[in-house]
Amino acid sequence: MSDAAISGILQEISRSISDLQGIPQVKKLVDKALKQKIAVEEIVEKGLKRGLDEVGSRYEKGEYFLSELLYAGEIMTSLFDVLKPHMKQDVIDRKGTILLGTVKGDMHNIGKNIFGMMAQFSGFRVCDLGVDVDSKTFVEEAKRTGADILGMSTLLTSTLPEVKVVLDRLKEAGVRGSIKVIIGGNAVTKQFGEEVGVDAAALDAVEGLEICKRWMAEK
Numbered sequence: 001m002s003d004a005a006i007s008g009i010l011q012e013i014s015r016s017i018s019d020l021q022g023i024p025q026v027k028k029l030v031d032k033a034l035k036q037k038i039a040v041e042e043i044v045e046k047g048l049k050r051g052l053d054e055v056g057s058r059y060e061k062g063e064y065f066l067s068e069l070l071y072a073g074e075i076m077t078s079l080f081d082v083l084k085p086h087m088k089q090d091v092i093d094r095k096g097t098i099l100l101g102t103v104k105g106d107m108h109n110i111g112k113n114i115f116g117m118m119a120q121f122s123g124f125r126v127c128d129l130g131v132d133v134d135s136k137t138f139v140e141e142a143k144r145t146g147a148d149i150l151g152m153s154t155l156l157t158s159t160l161p162e163v164k165v166v167l168d169r170l171k172e173a174g175v176r177g178s179i180k181v182i183i184g185g186n187a188v189t190k191q192f193g194e195e196v197g198v199d200a201a202a203l204d205a206v207e208g209l210e211i212c213k214r215w216m217a218e219k
């Protein structure tokens with residue numbers, strides 16, 4: 001398949017999400033892309049995520065409302081079962097444990113779930129704490145599971161300060177030195193990651209996974 005044809009399908013997927021063309025239509029297009037052997041990561045990043053970004057900007061401009069955000073989220077969640085069987089699976093032994101959650105005050109879970117799914121398929125054990133996770137829970141679960149990596153997701157700028165709260169609690173509990181911390185989500189930038197003192201800030205799930213794999217290989 002030519003590059004132009006691939007980018008054509010990915011654009012169609014992106015548009016079907018941004019125009020909220022409905023679950024059956026989006027599923028049909030994703031199926032078409034999978035049949036053409038386009039990698040799940042590419043479908044997510046260059047198709048689905050771009051569509052959701054456009055939904056976000058239409059919301060910002062006042063063209064879409066909360067109901068449209070909700071519906072876009074519903075479409076995405078309905079696609080998980082379609083994408084899951086096509087994820088690349090590593091046959092290597094268990095790589096380590098990732099504790100995962102969306103920070104307190106934030107209910108977004110699509111990106112976190114995508115990262116979690118990819119990590120699982122790459123051989124990581126993933127303990128997903130869900131959304132709206134407070135710092136106390138992150139610390140308790142870090143101790144209980146003995147996780148190698150803590151992954152936090154945050155899509156809202158208003159919840160970014162929570163990352164610092166969790167880092168401080170980890171330090172107070174004496175576990176910061178034994179766990180790597182990575183953050184991701186729409187609100188995250190490399191600069192914020194450096195300022196706040198996490199070990200890494202990932203701009204997408206693929207980059208995040210590469211970083212986690214590297215950490216485990218270095219251990």
Ligand code: B12
Nearest residue numbers: 056073107108109110111151153156157184185186205208
């Ligand atoms: C769908 C959606 C919703 C849905 C979420 C449904 C769900 N189940 O998650 C609902 C309707 C619930 C929602 C609610 C709200 N939302 Co909203 N939402 C979105 C939207 C359109 C898409 C988010 C999404 O899923 N993106 C796709 C995924 C795949 O991308 P991602 O999360 O960034 O994840 C990728 C990477 O970042 C990475 N990643 C993510 N997490 C992690 C974690 C780790 C460890 C790693 C390594 C990687 C990683 O992996 C993913 C794949 O690469 C965004 C727009 C946008 N551009 O993101 C707005 C957006 C995030 N929402 C926004 C807002 C304002 C809200 C509300 C406040 C609206 C309101 N008035 O109530 C509420 C907040 C509720 C709350 N307390 O959380 C704003 C945030 C603005 C800001 N800067 O703070 C955005 C940016 C829209 C906008 N442009 O204005 N929303």
